[in-house]
Amino acid sequence: MVGELHALVQRTIEQRAVYQDAAEKFGTPQYLIEADLLRHQVARFQAAFAATKQTVRTYYAFKANPTLPILKLVRASGLLADVSSGLELSAALALDFEQIVFSGPGKTDDELTLAIAHADRVVIHVDSFAEVTRLNELASRAGVVMRAGIRLNTAAHGLWTKFGIPLKDLPQFIQLAHGLDHVRLEGVQFHLSWNRQSAGYVETLKTLGPILAAHRPKSGWRFVDIGGGFYPEDDEAAYPWVANGQIAPAEGPPLDWDMSYDLPKVAPIESMAADVVATFRDVIRDVPELWVEPGRYIANPAVHVMLRVVDVKGDALAITDGGTNLLGWERLELEHTPLINLTRPSAKQIRFMVYGSLCTPHDVWGYTCYAEDIRPGDLLITPAHGSYVQTLAQRFIKPVCQTILLETSGSTSRVATAETARDRYPELFPTPVG
Ligand SMILES: Cc1ncc(COP(=O)(O)O)c(C=O)c1O
Incomplete structure (x- = not known):
């Protein structure tokens, strides 16, 4: 419990002279970006997947933190870009990210047109039947063939209903895409948030395996993109009275609270990577590349x-x-x-x-x-x-x-x-x- 955040507290106290110096020089309040911690996080994530010897492409999810120094550090560390708006796409292009995935619901014509203008670097994860048709028209006007993935909806209930296309519609979607000359389907993408263990990725890959084997685009599948959602190990803990469903009243926590809280166990990224890749190899047939889109893990x-x-x-x-x-x-x-x-x-x-x-x-x-x-x-x-x-x-x-x-x-x-x-x-x- 307290023990695990203790390492974070200890490290912060050890570093205090540099933090105090930054506060004295520039004043407070301030956001302080620690470049080394970011590099360390990227390196650890990359090493965890490299150890599996699988071809993995890592796209940093801009939405987690697109502050310019973070983007520059991420770019210099060799990550690719995951963007979810025209704004983020413009930033990724301006910073010369070599490969960019663009996903998200409700992409506008302007956003799609910008992506099409950079078809050599951008893969669009299409979110609906209507969007792929619109993308085809816009790409046809520009005279290019746009590479695309299909955003899958793997949890078509509640608030998550808004994303992607349901798994059951995948065959119909592939059939539609076969008739479109300016969109080339290369892969599928899903995303699950807040994964403290690998089970969500593992289960979803197992569900996908037979479906992808049974339904393939003309030139086969090139990638499965499992999105982000990897949890950093030092993150927030829950207060017991909140975990009990009782929201903190404005007067503060209960008087008899003993300063404890619940810190959920997070699997280290090395074991997450090993589990994900082992399942990928086991259940996904003839798809050479695994793509990942970490945000929180890298920046937090x-x-x-x-x-x-x-x-x-x-x-x-x-x-x-x-x-x-x-x-x-x-x-x-x-x-x-x-x-x-x-x-x-x-x-x-x-x-x-x-x-x-x-x-x-x-x-x-x-x-x-x-x-x-x-x-x-x-x-x-x-x-x-x-x-x-x-x-x-x-x-x-x-x-x-x-x-x-x-x-x-x-x-x-x-x-x-x-x-x-x-x-x-x-x-x-x-x-x-x-
Ligand atoms: C499609 C997609 N990829 C990646 C991410 C990044 O998730 P995280 O910051 O939890 O890694 C998100 C977050 O919402 C997402 O929706």
């Missing part, structure tokens, strides 16, 4: 949020200079990630309500802190917020803060500045004419 450990305590009220309530608009939602009211006082660190938690400075009680950074104590001016850090945080950050009351890059050499640089009042309210600051 590499970005931390640093805050300074502005005010302390009573015995155990602190207010910091950054609001949870920086996370995008009231995440830490429901999920625990470690919060560490770098000024007065401790390997043990103390009970302390730590808030941001937004005008809402739901602006919670944590109910505990790894600290001896918390006083005004202290520097706090919450590590491993690299995925679905910078992308979800909101312009609510406070600006979205600056981003700092920490390089291997210990050097730091500001790579994106915080919003100013002029950015937020341009109409109040008209540019003088003439």
Whole structure:
């Protein structure tokens, strides 16, 4: 339980001099990208799949964190790009990613046209019968043959109904695609979120095996893309009262809470890769390539949020200079990630309500802190917020803060500045004419 996040806390405390330096140089709040952690995560993921000797192509899911330094590091580490909008596609093209997959429901004509203009580098995962027909028309106008995969819907229930085409419609889809001269079907894609164990991938591959063997496009299948959803090992834990289905009231956790939480067991990426590839070889016939689209696994450990305590009220309530608009939602009211006082660190938690400075009680950074104590001016850090945080950050009351890059050499640089009042309210600051 606590033991596993303990390694993350320990490492963060050991590194505290470099974090303090970045906070002193650039101020707080800040997102701090730690380049080495990102490289390490990419290398470990790549090595896990390379060890299987299977041909695997790894596409980084931009949606997890498309901050420019992250994209540059990912590109330099040799990953390919997984994009889900024209915006992300433009970024992947501008950064010269060699191979790009473009998936997502509701692609517009403009987005498809952009992909078609770069048919040498882009594979489109088509999401519906109507989309493949539209893609064929647009590609035909451009005089190109577009490579495509089929986004499969492997869980056609509830909110997941919106994605892809149901497995049962695959034969009909292939038949339709056979009649389209400007789309070449090469593979299939599915995606399952939050896989802490390999079972979801394994089961889905087993279901797919016989279907893909029975129904093939003219030139055969080239790839099966199993999407993202690989879980990093140091991630959030659940509060017991939330796990019990009882949502935290605005007054905070129960008074008798013993500062414990549930940290679900996550299989190491090496065993996930070994399981997935063993199943792929076992049940998928005559498909040479396995594709993967990790986002969270790559980006999450590499970005931390640093805050300074502005005010302390009573015995155990602190207010910091950054609001949870920086996370995008009231995440830490429901999920625990470690919060560490770098000024007065401790390997043990103390009970302390730590808030941001937004005008809402739901602006919670944590109910505990790894600290001896918390006083005004202290520097706090919450590590491993690299995925679905910078992308979800909101312009609510406070600006979205600056981003700092920490390089291997210990050097730091500001790579994106915080919003100013002029950015937020341009109409109040008209540019003088003439
Ligand atoms: C199609 C697809 N691929 C990859 C990802 C990335 O998932 P994760 O960040 O969990 O690895 C997602 C996330 O929603 C997705 O929908």
